[in-house]
Amino acid sequence: MIPANDTWIEGNDDRQIYFDATFPWCSIGQVITPTGRGTGTLAGKNFVLTASHVVAGLWTPGQPLTQPITFVPAMFGGSSILGPTWTANVTGIAAWKEINDVVGYDVAICQLDQPMGDWLGAFGSRGYSEDWEGNAWWEHAGYPYDLSPNGDQPCYQFQITIDDDDDDDFDTVELETDADIASGQSGGPLWAIFNDGGHQIVGVLSGRDDDFLESSNVFAGGSGLNALVKWGRDNWG
Secondary structure (H helix, E strand, C coil): CEECCCCECCCCCCCEECCCCCCCHHHEEEEEECCEEEEEEECCCCEEEECHHHHCCCCCCCCCCCCCCEEEECEECCEECCCCCCCEEEEEEEECCCCCCCCCCCCEEEEECCCHHHHHCCCEECCCCHHHCCCCCEEEEECCCCCCCCCCCCEEEEEECEEEEEEEHHHEEEEEECCCECCCCCCCEEEEEECCCEEEEEEEEEEEEECCCCEEEEEEECHHHHHHHHHHHHHCC
16 A cells, blocks of 8 residues: 555546636645645635645644645645635644555545635535446546646546445545546545535545555545544534
8 A cells, every 4th residue: 555656547647737716626726744745625614635644744633733734725836826825824633543554544634724715615525335336427636746847737637437445444435446646646636526515525545555456546535534524614614
């Protein structure tokens, strides 16, 4: 199990760079830490959803952050296409577990010092149903290092299929997909548009499950992801 720190393409590379300041694309951005960069998505008034391994080693439960972490929505080429002032500081982190591995509970929410979800719009979330397996409904976006010089241009991919799911701790699941992934896309959302909820995230990119039995690119999700987002909305807004 390998966090998304390399490039794994399933067949043809179906990712495309985009430049778009409208919803939902403006609500996806880059999480910037002293140790690297990942992808985050506004999922409430003032927090983003990402992968726990993106912020691993940078926080302690119940304690103030000791190192700066920022979120830049609609990052493109070094700054937000919304304007140079569109940057928020992370003031708190909540996760099922601080982790640096590919697991179903590789999810975290990062509290922001600005209500960017109110200004730009926020994604919803929901648990995963096995009835959805095999359907090319899913979309993903993130910030891959292999498609742009500094890893600061976002890409999208449509018609992703979830091929299998494995139960994990904290009521989470590992979603095995045919998505194309690379370093920097970690934490990026896997979503579809539902008639009863609009843009709903079911997983965030964790990494690669690559062994002699199976190989697939894995998103962390399930009811545990949905419960974490609900906690964020109940406690942070």
